[in-house]
Amino acid sequence: MARRLDFEDHRRDLAANRYVYAVVSRRARGLSIGVNLNPDKLCNFDCPYCQVDRTTPGASPRIDVGVLAGELGELLERVRGDLWAEPPFDSVEPGLRRVADIAFAGDGEPTTPPEFPAAAAAARGARDRLAPGVPLRLLTNATLFHKPKVHAGLAAFDELWCKLDAGSERYFQLVDGTRLPFRRILDNLRLVARERPIVIQAMLLAIDGRGPDAAEIAAWVARLREILEGGGRIDHVQVYTVARKPADPRFGPLDRARLDEIAAAARAAGLQATVYA
Ligand code: SF4
Numbered sequence: 001m002a003r004r005l006d007f008e009d010h011r012r013d014l015a016a017n018r019y020v021y022a023v024v025s026r027r028a029r030g031l032s033i034g035v036n037l038n039p040d041k042l043c044n045f046d047c048p049y050c051q052v053d054r055t056t057p058g059a060s061p062r063i064d065v066g067v068l069a070g071e072l073g074e075l076l077e078r079v080r081g082d083l084w085a086e087p088p089f090d091s092v093e094p095g096l097r098r099v100a101d102i103a104f105a106g107d108g109e110p111t112t113p114p115e116f117p118a119a120a121a122a123a124r125g126a127r128d129r130l131a132p133g134v135p136l137r138l139l140t141n142a143t144l145f146h147k148p149k150v151h152a153g154l155a156a157f158d159e160l161w162c163k164l165d166a167g168s169e170r171y172f173q174l175v176d177g178t179r180l181p182f183r184r185i186l187d188n189l190r191l192v193a194r195e196r197p198i199v200i201q202a203m204l205l206a207i208d209g210r211g212p213d214a215a216e217i218a219a220w221v222a223r224l225r226e227i228l229e230g231g232g233r234i235d236h237v238q239v240y241t242v243a244r245k246p247a248d249p250r251f252g253p254l255d256r257a258r259l260d261e262i263a264a265a266a267r268a269a270g271l272q273a274t275v276y277a
Pocket of ligand 1: 043044045046047049050051052106107108109141
């Protein structure tokens, strides 16, 4: 059966491409062109809700920036040509036949490979040449913003979508599966938010049927306030929950009413917040 591109299909493969894939994004209301800088499937977080299939081995961690630029350029050229008449893109409903973004969002943290700055510059070049007006986004956990090379690479992006799922160190370690210092991430967020507005993405979930408690949400809002009070700018906050069932049955989606309450808490701190459920 021909593969159909729809909201359910988030596989990160496109023909024989190594790095560039395409998904139809409900949130973006169109085709999101993805760039996967983690073909080895390694991440410096180990979120229990992660949807990356790590039961099968990944590929070489080395990024061939020339190949990546070629794949992106070729797909953008096809968008300008006959892409929507070709399978699987011919199955996308007409209202969604637009490129919504180009997003660095792969099978791990995109800023970890040493080739990140060169890959970012190459993607920026392809976007400027072939798809001006399409936003270039980085989806990141902000763990490496303090590294000069990573920091320099951020300049290529129009938007930085930064993960902040917790307000306390204990909860951060639980939901992001890491022992990296929470303080460093908070400092990194403030550092970059002082230079340019950032977007905060909060993935909130239920553990054994219970979501984050009131103290945890108050701490999360306090972390957002710290960024603002430290001179940082937050463009908006995205509150969302797991769309597909995580492998670990203890983790599950948070109900809509609770997500709305959490977004309201962010709004009370003066932020624009949207729920995606
Ligand atoms: S940061 Fe993203 S890729 Fe890494 S483990 Fe968490 S959800 Fe998976």
